[in-house]
Amino acid sequence: MLFRSRVIAVLSCVAAAALVSSCSSGVSPSRGSKNFAKPKPEHWRGETERACLVSGYVRPNRFIQARSALGGPGGGIASCGAFKPFVVHAIDNGRVRLRPAATLRCPMVPAVDRWMQRAVAPAAARYLGSPVVKMRVAASYGCRPINHRRGGKLSEHGRANALDISAFELADGRVVNLKRGWRGTRAERRFLRAVHRGACREFTTVLGPNADRFHHDHFHFDLARHGRTGTYRVCR
Numbered sequence: 001m002l003f004r005s006r007v008i009a010v011l012s013c014v015a016a017a018a019l020v021s022s023c024s025s026g027v028s029p030s031r032g033s034k035n036f037a038k039p040k041p042e043h044w045r046g047e048t049e050r051a052c053l054v055s056g057y058v059r060p061n062r063f064i065q066a067r068s069a070l071g072g073p074g075g076g077i078a079s080c081g082a083f084k085p086f087v088v089h090a091i092d093n094g095r096v097r098l099r100p101a102a103t104l105r106c107p108m109v110p111a112v113d114r115w116m117q118r119a120v121a122p123a124a125a126r127y128l129g130s131p132v133v134k135m136r137v138a139a140s141y142g143c144r145p146i147n148h149r150r151g152g153k154l155s156e157h158g159r160a161n162a163l164d165i166s167a168f169e170l171a172d173g174r175v176v177n178l179k180r181g182w183r184g185t186r187a188e189r190r191f192l193r194a195v196h197r198g199a200c201r202e203f204t205t206v207l208g209p210n211a212d213r214f215h216h217d218h219f220h221f222d223l224a225r226h227g228r229t230g231t232y233r234v235c236r
Helices: 044-055 108-128 186-202
Strands: 064-066 086-091 096-104 132-139 162-170 175-177 205-207 219-222
Touching: 086 108, 096 108, 108 132, 108 162, 108 186, 108 219, 175 186, 186 205, 186 219
Parallel strands: 096 132
Antiparallel strands: 064 086, 086 096, 132 162, 162 175, 162 219, 205 219
């Protein structure tokens, strides 16, 4: 079940930056604001984060911890970060661990939870015959440009609005690794493609091994808004 409780927060809307985010496994902070293209105001970021926080959809518990605001180069929240991010050690009420723990903004937490319940768990039962008990996190928050390219647009990872997953560990000890499993056994291929399709219903950006060379070994998920209306989705 999804994490539910009351979270009371008094927040201001912020301007932020980022368009479609790509990623790679590194998550170290950038060393200066010159690493980024000049950000454009995107008021939806503060609005959606505040709405999630006051909804009570996510609450701190033994699997999820609230942390102080994240900031980036040059005084930061306009460049990187989130007002009240969470460090997530497990999802699906603790049944599926994240290793290492992922640092995510509030709206990402229920999205990952729904993806697990609606896509990953059923696919694991159908194609692999064993539940997923752990997901390997390739990246979560990291204040950096897309694909670490100097002068590029800020990655959604820089807003704690993205998660990269490189492998799924099953209760019976098997590991389904994206790098090998995408073209692995029939069961692995069917499982990973079902997981990918399911992610496209929960996230606005989904990138996998067929997207480009930067994602050959992991899935990237984020909640960026695309297009003028914010309703366009990227699913590759």
